[in-house]
Amino acid sequence: MKAVVGEVRQVRVMLNSNYAVAYAVRDVDVDVIAAYPITPQTGVVEKLAEMIASGELDAEMIHVESEHSAISAVIGASAAGARVFTATSSQGLELMHEVLHIASGMRLPIVMSVATRALSAPINIWCDYSDLMNVRDSSWITFIASTAQEVYDTVVEAYMVAEDPRVLLPVIVAYDGFWMSHTYEPLYVPEDSSYVRSLVPRRGRIVLDPEKPVTMGSLVGPDWYFEIKYQQVEAMREAYNVIREYDSVIYKAFGRVYEPIETYKLDDAEVGILTYGGIYGSLQEAVDRLRLKGYKVGAIRLRLWRPFPVDDLYRAVRGLSALIVVDRAISYGASVAGPVALEVIGALHRRGGGPDVVSFVAGIGGRAVTESDFEGMFETYVKLGRRAVEAGTLYWGVRGVEYG
Amino acid sequence: MSWRDLPPGGMIVEPGNSVARRTGDWRVFKPVIDQDRCTRCLICWMYCPDGVIGIIDKPYKTSSGRVWSFSLYIDYDYCKGCGICAEECPLKAIELVEEVK
Numbered sequence: 001m002k003a004v005v006g007e008v009r010q011v012r013v014m015l016n017s018n019y020a021v022a023y024a025v026r027d028v029d030v031d032v033i034a035a036y037p038i039t040p041q042t043g044v045v046e047k048l049a050e051m052i053a054s055g056e057l058d059a060e061m062i063h064v065e066s067e068h069s070a071i072s073a074v075i076g077a078s079a080a081g082a083r084v085f086t087a088t089s090s091q092g093l094e095l096m097h098e099v100l101h102i103a104s105g106m107r108l109p110i111v112m113s114v115a116t117r118a119l120s121a122p123i124n125i126w127c128d129y130s131d132l133m134n135v136r137d138s139s140w141i142t143f144i145a146s147t148a149q150e151v152y153d154t155v156v157e158a159y160m161v162a163e164d165p166r167v168l169l170p171v172i173v174a175y176d177g178f179w180m181s182h183t184y185e186p187l188y189v190p191e192d193s194s195y196v197r198s199l200v201p202r203r204g205r206i207v208l209d210p211e212k213p214v215t216m217g218s219l220v221g222p223d224w225y226f227e228i229k230y231q232q233v234e235a236m237r238e239a240y241n242v243i244r245e246y247d248s249v250i251y252k253a254f255g256r257v258y259e260p261i262e263t264y265k266l267d268d269a270e271v272g273i274l275t276y277g278g279i280y281g282s283l284q285e286a287v288d289r290l291r292l293k294g295y296k297v298g299a300i301r302l303r304l305w306r307p308f309p310v311d312d313l314y315r316a317v318r319g320l321s322a323l324i325v326v327d328r329a330i331s332y333g334a335s336v337a338g339p340v341a342l343e344v345i346g347a348l349h350r351r352g353g354g355p356d357v358v359s360f361v362a363g364i365g366g367r368a369v370t371e372s373d374f375e376g377m378f379e380t381y382v383k384l385g386r387r388a389v390e391a392g393t394l395y396w397g398v399r400g401v402e403y404g
Numbered sequence: 405m406s407w408r409d410l411p412p413g414g415m416i417v418e419p420g421n422s423v424a425r426r427t428g429d430w431r432v433f434k435p436v437i438d439q440d441r442c443t444r445c446l447i448c449w450m451y452c453p454d455g456v457i458g459i460i461d462k463p464y465k466t467s468s469g470r471v472w473s474f475s476l477y478i479d480y481d482y483c484k485g486c487g488i489c490a491e492e493c494p495l496k497a498i499e500l501v502e503e504v505k
Contacts, residue, residue, distance in 0.1 A: 107413040168412055206415055215416035227407035228414040234407070 006255030008195045010188040017180040018043030020148040021087065021113040021173070023189055024155035026057045027196035031082035034062035034073035038092040039125045040177035041115040045087055067092035071099040071112075078108040079216055081207035083159070086110070089177055090117035093131045097138070103170045104139035104232060106217050109162035109205075110170040112140075113155065115181040116277070116328075118365045126366020127177040129277065129329040132305075133339040139232050141171040141239050142305040144276045149187035150303075151175050153250055153258065159200045160246045167239045168205065169232070174305075176278035178366065183278075188254070199253055240307045260309030261316050265291065266298030272317050272355070273378060274300040275326040276340065279369045283326075286374030297378060302340060310347040317348075320355040322389075324381055326374070326396075328363040337361060337393035358388045362396035373397065380404065428456075431485030433500040437476050440466050441497035448489035448498060449476065456483045 015023065021044045025033070033052075035045040051057040060082075062073045067088050074084040088096060093114055103110050116132050118124040132142070141161060145151045151173065158171040175181065190196055206214055220228055240260075247258045264284045266272055275283050280301045287299045300316055300323075302309075317323050327338030336342045341359030348354035360377045363369040377396050381388045383404050388394060395401050411417050437448075449457045456479040464472045478489075490498040 105413055107415075206411065206417065213419040215419075216413065218414065218416055220414045224410070224414065227410060230407045231410065231412060235412075 006251075007253050008190045008192070010254065011191050012186055012188055014184050014186055015148050015152075016043065016182050016184050017145070017148045017151045017175045018115060018182070019047050020152040020187060021155055022047035022051065024152045024196075025085045025111075026051050027190065027193040028083070028156055028159045028200045029057070029193075029197050030059050030085045032060045032062065032074060032077035032084045033086065034064050034070045034077070034084075035086045035088065036064055036067045036070045036092060038067070038089045040117060040127075040181040041087045041089040041092070041113070043181060044113055044115070048085075067095040068099060071096040071103060071110075074110050075099065075103050075106065075108055078103075078110050079106065079208050081205075081209070083163075083202070084110055085112070087113040087115070089115045090119055090125075090131045093135060094119065097135060100135055100138040100140060100170075102217060105228075107168040107232075107235070108170060109159070109168055111155065111158045111162055112170065112172050113151075114172050114174040115177040116174050117177040124365045125177075127179050127328070128364050128366065129174075129327070129339075132172070132174050133329040133331070135172075136306060136339065139169060139236065140306065141167070141169050141236070141243075143171070143173050143303060144305055145173060145175045145180075145303070146276075146278055146280045146301060147187070148180065148185040149256070150258070151180070152187060152189060153254060153256055156196055156199065157243075157246050157250050157258075160249065161239060161243055163200070163203050163205070164242050165203060165205065167235055167242050169235050169239060174277070179278040190254075195253075199249065236307050240304075240309065243304065258303060259312065260302075260304035261312040262301040262303060263316050264299040264301075266300060266316060268296055269298030270296040270320060271322045271324065271378070271381070272298050272300050272320045273324045273326065273374060274302060274317075274340070274344065276302040276305070277328070279326075279328075279363065282369060282371050283374050286371040286378070289371060289375055290378055295378070295382075305340075308343055308347060310350060313344065313347050314351045314354065318351075318354050322358060322381065323355040324358045324360060324377060326360045326362055326369070326377060328361070328369070330361055330364065335392065341393070356386070356389045359393040360396050361393055367397060426481040428480050428482045428484060431480075431483060431503055433485045433487060434480065434503050435478055435483065435485065435487065435489050435498045436501050437478065438497045438499065439464050439475055441495050442476060443495055443497075444472055444474065444476070445494065447492050447494065451488050451492045453486065453488060454482055454484060457489060
């Protein structure tokens with residue numbers, strides 16, 4: 001046991017990312033949890049149920065018949081003023097889809113973890129980001145974590161952000177299904193959870209209260225609907241600044257630095273490789289290997305997906321000649337099929353200039369993306385040059401697809 | 405007034421304000437009570453899902469000479485023209501009249 005730098009004394013524990021979520025949810029002292037089991041998320045709520053049964057966490061666990069009901073139940077509880085939590089994956093997230101918009105439209109500070117997983121059909125329980133990318137326009141703030149440590153810290157931060165009166169939007173904390181949800185890693189958690197509660201004090205907001213009745217989610221016609229949706233645009237914009245403030249709070253408390261865009265060996269790089277989630281470690285390893293071969297290459301990780309950190313990205317990549325974006329989701333029929341690659345192109349277009357963007361899709365349906373895969377994608381780009389940009393998207397590792 | 409002036413999410417923070425909005429203006433058929441045939445059984449008053457049928461303190465004398473101490477009245481500002489009153493009336497004393505002029 002050893003304390004790391006930061007205000008609070010911490011202990012080193014061994015957890016997978018599902019349990020890291022559960023520990024954080026316990027430490028912020030949620031009131032109501034509703035979730036429906038789905039692989040690979042189930043471990044989160046199993047652990048929480050265990051914590052409630054043992055008296056470690058004083059919360060209400062609502063058993064529901066579907067994810068549609070799970071999110072609906074936490075919407076009700078949140079509207080009544082409770083601090084709430086839910087978790088899901090894949091088809092479960094898709095079943096929630098219409099209700100996700102209601103949660104954000106009602107401006108409820110709900111926090112949900114998503115252990116990302118491929119979508120049916122064919123049925124596949126393994127990791128990719130198709131589920132998460134499908135809900136990108138639902139006005140949920142979305143973090144993508146890369147380690148169990150970051151999962152713990154980000155769930156705590158998610159409550160700070162969601163409940164901030166300048167934001168009042170729901171937050172997703174996503175991480176790789178199986179690669180992270182079921183893989184144990186060492187991490188530090190505060191010894192005393194009351195310290196975590198002090199980081200996330202209860203704040204006043206308008207809630208359902210018979211003493212002071214309000215109506216939430218009422219009908220709004222063409223005369224005012226646009227203004228109310230514009231409030232969400234502004235809240236999402238403001239969320240960026242609020243997140244940066246709480247990144248500092250997390251640093252002061254735990255001694256760990258989080259930024260919307262993280263980089264590795266990028267300072268003198270000519271080509272950058274950007275990805276998100278648990279494969280960032282493999283990418284860093286691949287960068288080391290490519291540097292041994294003499295390539296000036298660096299790694300970039302996207303931590304904050306919504307709101308998209310346009311300026312942070314631009315600052316990091318503007319000097320590069322090319323930027324390879326490795327997505328683990330397919331936007332079928334899109335101009336560029338990698339959802340993050342498409343977003344990166346939009347961000348660079350907005351700022352003007354910047355590197356050529358090469359979009360790779362890899363790791364679909366839980367296929368491993370190793371150091372060698374990143375090296376292979378980089379070398380394919382070197383071989384193709386400008387043709388890699390013009391291709392739109394390169395599908396890495398598909399039998400029968402060859403480039404060059 | 406701008407987007408800034410609205411409560412978050414278009415929440416209605418002032419209770420009981422539905423009186424400020426006349427919700428009967430999308431009605432297609434308007435129920436009209438024949439005070440002469442009506443026996444004041446109050447079935448329409450019980451069935452109305454919007455509570456827009458009122459009992460008013462106004463005596464009425466029918467063509468056959470019967471005197472009622474009260475009349476029934478429909479608040480057309482809020483009646484949505486669902487027709488339940490006309491359907492339930494055992495005397496068929498409520499007629500649905502098309503609103504289109």
